[in-house]
Amino acid sequence: MNRSRFIQQAMGLGPIWESREGWFTDHPAEITRHALIQASHDKAMAELHHLETAAPAIPEPAAQASAASLPSQQDSQLPVLPATALPDAEVDALDHLPDWEQLEQNVANCERCTLCRTRTQTVFGRGNPQARWMLIGEAPGEHEDRQGEPFVGKAGQLLDNMLAAAGLDRDRDVYIANVLKCRPPGNRNPVPEEILACQGYLQQQIQHVQPVLIVALGRFAVQTLLQSEQTIGKLRGQVHQYQGIPLIATYHPAYLLRNLPDKAKAWQDMVLAKKTYVQQAG
C-alpha cells in the first residue's frame, strides 16, 4: 500500500482523494523564514490547487444528524477569560521574554496552579521552534503526562496522519503546544484559574516561534485563544486572528476519533489552513 493510501485509511477517508508529498521537503531550519516563504510559494500554490481539487468526496452528514452526533463537550461553552486578567505579579513575571531553554525550564519548575501537585511531568511542546505553523491543543492527557510530549497515542497518530496528508511533518514543519502544560487529573476539563495561570507560557512560546499560521485544535484551545463562547461548529470554516496571526479553528483529533464523519470537516479546515498560509506567505 502506498503512503497516500495508508494515510487515507488511517483518517478513515477511503481512497477517494490523493495527496502529494514534498511541499515542505526544502525546509532547512537555517534558511531565514522570509527566504523559505518565497522559495516555497509557487510550489505551495500548485499543491494547494491539488489539495482543493482532491479533497475527499465524503458527503457531509445532514445537519441534523451531525448535530445529534456531536458530544456535548465539543460544542459546549467555556467561561471567557479576559485577556488582561492576570494578577499584576504574574504580568510582571511575563514581561520579560526568557530564551527558549529558560522558558522550558520555567515551565518544568512551575507551581502557579494546583495541577503541579498531580502532574507526572510538564508537557512543554514538540516540533520545530522555528516552524511556520503552530498547532495548539488543550492540555496533556494521560499518555502525554507520562511521556512528556503533546499528542501521543491514537489522537497523536491521527494528527500525524492529517499533517502528513497535508505535506507537513510534525517534527520539522510545525510546532505543537497546549494551552495547559500540566494534565488535569482524570482528564477533567481545565478550569478558568488554570488557563489563566498558564496562558503566559503559551504566549511566550508564540512570541518565540512567531508562526505564520496558528491552528487551534479543539474547543478549549479555540475558545481560549479567541476569547469566545461560540462553538467550534460556528468558529471553524473562517480565518480568525490571534495577536495579528491568522488562526484556523478545527476539531481535536481525539474528538475526531469518536466522530468519524467530522474528519471530512477537519480536512476542509486543513485545506483552508494551507490556503491561508499561502495567501499570508505571498
Ligand code: SF4
Ligand atoms: S498548568 Fe501551567 S500554570 Fe499550572 S502548574 Fe502547570 S505549567 Fe504551571
